[in-house]
Amino acid sequence: MAQGARGVALVTGAAGGIGSAVVSVLRARGYAVVGTDRVPRDDVRALDITDGDAVAAFVARVEDDQGPVEVLVNAAGLLRTAPALDDDDDLVALVAVNVLGTATLTRAVVRRMVARGRGSVVTVASNAARVPRTGMAAYGASKAALTAWTKSLGLEVAEHGVRCNVVHPGTTRTPMLGDLGDTEQVVAAAIAGTPEAYRVGIPLRRVAEPEDVAAAVAFLASDEARHLTMHELYVDGGASLH
Numbered sequence: 001m002a003q004g005a006r007g008v009a010l011v012t013g014a015a016g017g018i019g020s021a022v023v024s025v026l027r028a029r030g031y032a033v034v035g036t037d038r039v040p041r042d043d044v045r046a047l048d049i050t051d052g053d054a055v056a057a058f059v060a061r062v063e064d065d066q067g068p069v070e071v072l073v074n075a076a077g078l079l080r081t082a083p084a085l086d087d088d089d090d091l092v093a094l095v096a097v098n099v100l101g102t103a104t105l106t107r108a109v110v111r112r113m114v115a116r117g118r119g120s121v122v123t124v125a126s127n128a129a130r131v132p133r134t135g136m137a138a139y140g141a142s143k144a145a146l147t148a149w150t151k152s153l154g155l156e157v158a159e160h161g162v163r164c165n166v167v168h169p170g171t172t173r174t175p176m177l178g179d180l181g182d183t184e185q186v187v188a189a190a191i192a193g194t195p196e197a198y199r200v201g202i203p204l205r206r207v208a209e210p211e212d213v214a215a216a217v218a219f220l221a222s223d224e225a226r227h228l229t230m231h232e233l234y235v236d237g238g239a240s241l242h
Helices: 017-027 054-066 087-118 137-160 176-182 183-194 210-223
Strands: 009-011 032-038 043-044 069-074 119-124 160-169 231-236
Touching: 009 017, 009 087, 009 176, 017 032, 017 069, 017 087, 017 176, 017 210, 032 054, 054 069, 054 087, 054 231, 069 087, 069 210, 087 119, 087 160, 119 137, 160 183, 160 210, 176 183
Parallel strands: 009 032, 009 069, 032 043, 069 119, 119 160, 160 231
Antiparallel strands: none
16 A cells, blocks of 8 residues: 555546646645556556546556545546537547546546545536637537536535536646647737637736646645535636636
8 A cells, every 4th residue: 555644646637737736736735646647657657548448447456556546636638629610520539538538537436435435526627618719619518518527426426425526727838738839829818818719818917837726626625625516616817707
């Protein structure tokens, strides 16, 4: 057993900007963190969350070797952009990873949490789940579906002591941001807003750092949020006007 003082936390998307920040903050708070991603890196283990058999075997192995998973953070995600009229393949791919893959892993972990009568799940979605974005119909739809699924799961497992919450980042300074174009230009446009794309900008006049999102995740995962479930926390500097 290699449990930390607060138990084991499983983090998907751990090689990404937000995922790696979540790993760091949870470790600092005393969890024994197991990080996974599609491609292994350093101490991040390889896992394809769309492969149900691999997921089941992985979760069983983690609990056998490390101890019960007390916290699950779903930070794995795929981003593609395209007009809604042209996003056929993107919609399929985004739903496969962001919705079905995350649900597959979450079910495997939460079944065990339910049997123990405790556990915390935090799913990283996006403020695009709430606010329409030009060129992001498929991405926003996948994150909206993921949000609804997570909250419905939270309703069903609440009586078993398992909490399920959602964090919605806005524009965050991660490597994924570079997929949208020149990073500094994207950041400037996000802060200022782009009226022709119906985006209002960021009232706090800055984009999030991964640590900002990680802090919100860590709060919802912790006992400090013990009376929060099915909650949506927006970490976007006010960009969604929520």
